[in-house]
Amino acid sequence: MTDKAPDPTRRNERSRQAILAAAIELIKEVGYARVSVEAIAARAGVGKQTIYRWWPSKAAVVFDAFLALNPAAPGELPDTGDIVADLRLVLHATVAEFNDPDFEAAYRALNTDVQDDPALGERMREQVLRPTLATVKRRLAAAQEAGQVRRDVDLDVVVEVLYGPFYYRWLLRTGELTTGYADDVLTLFVRALSG
Amino acid sequence: MTDKAPDPTRRNERSRQAILAAAIELIKEVGYARVSVEAIAARAGVGKQTIYRWWPSKAAVVFDAFLALNPAAPGELPDTGDIVADLRLVLHATVAEFNDPDFEAAYRALNTDVQDDPALGERMREQVLRPTLATVKRRLAAAQEAGQVRRDVDLDVVVEVLYGPFYYRWLLRTGELTTGYADDVLTLFVRALSG
Amino acid sequence: MTDKAPDPTRRNERSRQAILAAAIELIKEVGYARVSVEAIAARAGVGKQTIYRWWPSKAAVVFDAFLALNPAAPGELPDTGDIVADLRLVLHATVAEFNDPDFEAAYRALNTDVQDDPALGERMREQVLRPTLATVKRRLAAAQEAGQVRRDVDLDVVVEVLYGPFYYRWLLRTGELTTGYADDVLTLFVRALSG
Amino acid sequence: MTDKAPDPTRRNERSRQAILAAAIELIKEVGYARVSVEAIAARAGVGKQTIYRWWPSKAAVVFDAFLALNPAAPGELPDTGDIVADLRLVLHATVAEFNDPDFEAAYRALNTDVQDDPALGERMREQVLRPTLATVKRRLAAAQEAGQVRRDVDLDVVVEVLYGPFYYRWLLRTGELTTGYADDVLTLFVRALSG
DNA sequence: GCTTAAACGAGACGGTACGTCCAGTCTTACT
DNA sequence: AGTAAGACTGGACGTACCGTCTCGTTTAAGC
Numbered sequence: 012m013t014d015k016a017p018d019p020t021r022r023n024e025r026s027r028q029a030i031l032a033a034a035i036e037l038i039k040e041v042g043y044a045r046v047s048v049e050a051i052a053a054r055a056g057v058g059k060q061t062i063y064r065w066w067p068s069k070a071a072v073v074f075d076a077f078l079a080l081n082p083a084a085p086g087e088l089p090d091t092g093d094i095v096a097d098l099r100l101v102l103h104a105t106v107a108e109f110n111d112p113d114f115e116a117a118y119r120a121l122n123t124d125v126q127d128d129p130a131l132g133e134r135m136r137e138q139v140l141r142p143t144l145a146t147v148k149r150r151l152a153a154a155q156e157a158g159q160v161r162r163d164v165d166l167d168v169v170v171e172v173l174y175g176p177f178y179y180r181w182l183l184r185t186g187e188l189t190t191g192y193a194d195d196v197l198t199l200f201v202r203a204l205s206g
Numbered sequence: 207m208t209d210k211a212p213d214p215t216r217r218n219e220r221s222r223q224a225i226l227a228a229a230i231e232l233i234k235e236v237g238y239a240r241v242s243v244e245a246i247a248a249r250a251g252v253g254k255q256t257i258y259r260w261w262p263s264k265a266a267v268v269f270d271a272f273l274a275l276n277p278a279a280p281g282e283l284p285d286t287g288d289i290v291a292d293l294r295l296v297l298h299a300t301v302a303e304f305n306d307p308d309f310e311a312a313y314r315a316l317n318t319d320v321q322d323d324p325a326l327g328e329r330m331r332e333q334v335l336r337p338t339l340a341t342v343k344r345r346l347a348a349a350q351e352a353g354q355v356r357r358d359v360d361l362d363v364v365v366e367v368l369y370g371p372f373y374y375r376w377l378l379r380t381g382e383l384t385t386g387y388a389d390d391v392l393t394l395f396v397r398a399l400s401g
Numbered sequence: 402m403t404d405k406a407p408d409p410t411r412r413n414e415r416s417r418q419a420i421l422a423a424a425i426e427l428i429k430e431v432g433y434a435r436v437s438v439e440a441i442a443a444r445a446g447v448g449k450q451t452i453y454r455w456w457p458s459k460a461a462v463v464f465d466a467f468l469a470l471n472p473a474a475p476g477e478l479p480d481t482g483d484i485v486a487d488l489r490l491v492l493h494a495t496v497a498e499f500n501d502p503d504f505e506a507a508y509r510a511l512n513t514d515v516q517d518d519p520a521l522g523e524r525m526r527e528q529v530l531r532p533t534l535a536t537v538k539r540r541l542a543a544a545q546e547a548g549q550v551r552r553d554v555d556l557d558v559v560v561e562v563l564y565g566p567f568y569y570r571w572l573l574r575t576g577e578l579t580t581g582y583a584d585d586v587l588t589l590f591v592r593a594l595s596g
Numbered sequence: 597m598t599d600k601a602p603d604p605t606r607r608n609e610r611s612r613q614a615i616l617a618a619a620i621e622l623i624k625e626v627g628y629a630r631v632s633v634e635a636i637a638a639r640a641g642v643g644k645q646t647i648y649r650w651w652p653s654k655a656a657v658v659f660d661a662f663l664a665l666n667p668a669a670p671g672e673l674p675d676t677g678d679i680v681a682d683l684r685l686v687l688h689a690t691v692a693e694f695n696d697p698d699f700e701a702a703y704r705a706l707n708t709d710v711q712d713d714p715a716l717g718e719r720m721r722e723q724v725l726r727p728t729l730a731t732v733k734r735r736l737a738a739a740q741e742a743g744q745v746r747r748d749v750d751l752d753v754v755v756e757v758l759y760g761p762f763y764y765r766w767l768l769r770t771g772e773l774t775t776g777y778a779d780d781v782l783t784l785f786v787r788a789l790s791g
Numbered sequence: 792g793c794t795t796a797a798a799c800g801a802g803a804c805g806g807t808a809c810g811t812c813c814a815g816t817c818t819t820a821c822t
Numbered sequence: 823a824g825t826a827a828g829a830c831t832g833g834a835c836g837t838a839c840c841g842t843c844t845c846g847t848t849t850a851a852g853c
Contacts, residue, residue: 021803021845044322047834058805063836123321125378126314127239132379140378168371168390171380175370176363182377183320183335184327185366195363203398216824242813253826258815411819411829434712437808448831453810509711515768516708517629522769530768558761558780561770565760566753572767573710573725574717575756585753593788606797606850632839643800648841 017064029055030062031076035113038073043120048072070124070131077117078138088146094154095201098173101147102193109181109188122182144170151204160204173200212259224250225257226271230308233268238315243267265319265326272312273333283341289349290396293368296342297388304376304383317377339365346399355399368395407454419445420452421466425503428463433510438462460514460521467507468528478536484544485591488563491537492583499571499578512572534560541594550594563590602649614640615647616661620698623658628705633657655709655716662702663723673731679739680786683758686732687778694766694773707767729755736789745789758785 033054037046048069052059066072089097108114125132147170154160176196181188228249232241243264247254261267284292303309320327342365349355371391376383423444427436438459442449456462479487498504511529515522537560544550566586571578618639622631633654637644651657674682693699710717732755739745761781766773 017803018801021801023804026804042322048836049834052805056805058803058807059836060806060838061804064803119321122377123318126318127237136378136380140380164394165390168387169394171374172367172371172391172394175372175374176367177370178378179366179370179373182317183331183373185331185335192363195360196367199359199364199367199398203394213823218824221825243815244813247826251826253828254815255817255827256825259824264814407829408827411827413818413830416830432712438810439808442831446831448829448833449810450812450832451830454829512767513708513711516704517627526768526770530770554784555780558777559784561764562757562761562781562784565762565764566757567760568764568768569756569760572707573721573763575721575725582753585750586757589749589754589757589788593784603797608798608849611799633841634839637800641800643798643802644841645801645843646799649798 022065023061026055026057026061027065030057030072031079033057034072034076035080035117038116038120039112043073043116043123046120068128070121070128073117073120073124074131074134077114077121080114080117081139086146088150090150090153092157094150094157094159095197097150098147098197098201099194102177102197103190105177106188106190106193109177144174147173164204169204172203173197217260218256221250221252221256222260225252225267226274228252229267229271230275230312233311233315234307238268238311238318241315263323263326265316265323268312268315268319269326269329272309272316275308275312276334281341283345285345285348287352289345289352289354290392292345293342293396294389294392297368297372297392298385300372301383301385301388304372339369342368359399364399367398412455413451416445416447416451417455420447420462421469424462424466425470425507428506428510429502433463433506433513436510458518460511460518463507463510463514464521464524467504467511470503470507471529476536478540480540480543482547484540484547484549485587487540488537488591489584489587492567492587493580495567496578496580496583499567534564537563554594559594562593607650608646611640611642611646612650615642615657616664619657619661620665620702623701623705624697628658628701628708631705653713655706655713658702658705658709659716659719662699662706665699665702666724671731673735675735675738677742679735679742679744680782682735683732683782683786684779687762687782688775690762691773691775691778694762729759732758749789754789757788758782 030051033051034046037050037054041050046069048059048062051069051072052062062072066075088101091097109118121131121135125135148166151160151166151169155162155166173196177188177193180186180192186192225246228246229241232245232249241264243254243257246252246264246267247257257267261270283296286292304313316326316330320330343361346355346361346364350357350361368391372383372388375381375387381387420441423441424436427440427444436459438449438452441459441462442452452462456465478491481487499508511521511525515525538556541550541556541559545552545556563586567578567583570576570582576582615636618636619631622635622639631654633644633647636642636654636657637647647657651660673686676682694703706716706720710720733751736745736751736754740747740751758781762773762778765771765777771777
């Protein structure tokens, strides 16, 4: 008694794109809480069943919509030899990303859903957070080798200490997420890791 | 055509308590996303209108339920003269709080709602985040006076840098929120502020 | 564990009327097969739940709509002493009724539903067919007493033999249901019962 | 722009049989109202398109399924010279037929559809009702010639008067369709036509 | 016997309606 | 006047089928 999974080779790519685009649009227009599967289907010109056939929930659609915006796996950070300059570069890029309307709409929605959907949370950590933090961690390890970063620190904690303030400000909206804020955080961060 | 505001002096305190308690219970039992106003009313033995009369939304009920669990405004941090020891005390208390099931249920629910309700977000920042961070900030200012903390830092950013990693780990569930984690974060934090 | 039956004293009579009227209208406009509960609710300006609260199915709504058109229980046939004249009167009335657009729409719908809903069939026989045939049967019994109708016949069969041809022609649409047809049937019928 | 009619010579007879058989089976199992084209296709091991290629609707499938059960056109009634005996024979055969589960399932379904499908109604009257009644009518005409049946009657009405009570009882389920009932009806019928 | 066009099984598609749940409002009877 | 109860309109849920539309894969006619 199998689960009657649909055949992915027969999937209509045009519909898939339309659904992901419609999801992002609607989140931006009316706010995630007021987006319904019905509205996404209508906007995408698609039957509801086509959504339910391929995604288990609205949250899963949003996750894929988010991934579609971030196609590039982060790969590797640049290594100019200057750890501060290199980190500043990523952080500024992160700030820009978080201020992009499409990214913001999708990622806020994702962060909401994650609160009530453990499976989605796991996917987000595996596919979004971990890869990003891992590249930063690798760059920091290289800096450690180069003697620019002290060795008595747990780099897993260190990367959370670096990104935590960004997510804090962005999720709790305690202020604007600016490059100035990034620089302030980075200054403190670097000092904590030096000598 | 007045707004027909209800008269708070005639409010039934027993009902109010039952509603807040029912809200917390249900969030713990079925998860916030599956809690309905109808279920809260039924569990509390209360008419739905009694909820809508006193709260504008389910989110507002949860906010009050959360406040009812945290009645004490934080007041002032102890000042033993040792800034590290004093901060360790608050952070350990914070960790304990975030691991309390009632607190956790209500606060996670609140953090979810905040994503789609700007007014609630403002209330949360004003009544929950700001008071807490303000006491830490005052203690840090005292430490600055005492020469234990460098003067070239923006204390508003500093407190976000301290709390950010906690919220990051708790909201994104990247790991357990332990006193060990608190100590690790604190060690880095203190070093960033020294000298 | 009771069935959570709604309280009929709190029922909104205006909604009930609107639903029954909308049902009849829609059947006439688009044909019974194309009438949906959703359309009835929309036409009546009513939530779907209000229909499902009070009726178990579309068929039950149609049954009530039909009853609302035929409020008068048939009571008693006239007895002028002339059984043929008296029967002609009822049959002509029946022909007129079956040719009334509202009656026809509702009664055809009812006769369709009855084919797949045994409970509804029972209600229809009890509340519609039986009362009508019973009055005719009583009039025939009186005629038997008066010696106008032979005694060696089963009057239950006799009334079916009288009405059968009408339903046959009407349900199977083998021809117009006219007073002429009624008179032809009656002539044969009377001869079968005489002497 | 031709109509792209399929080529009947290439039709798969095995599929056709499987579809008609599946239709009858499903009607018997779950009731006509709950039979879907999808279910027929699945049961018959056939693609949905194969049904839609050859039949315009579920009703048309059922009609063909019904015809497949009644392959023999009625031909001619026996003429033993005794009109009553000859009619009794046909009526008893009719009663037996209406009590056959396959026939009943298919014919009830057909009678339901006929209520909302004028074209199907026409086909049913032409191919089912008319041929049957025509043979009875011819036998009655012969009896008229032989002086066994009075001449001042419209034989078209007469045959409806004979069959009406059967359909009435069967469609409205006012009682069992038995040979006893047939005999009662026949007794009345014959008397109406004599002398 | 090989080619090729059709019918075929399978099933995804855009839709409509189902019957249920809940939101937020309104009404009634009780305290 | 506030309350418990619960009916109301409305809208979204997730499911079942509709009838249409591809997809390969038989299969049978005509070369």
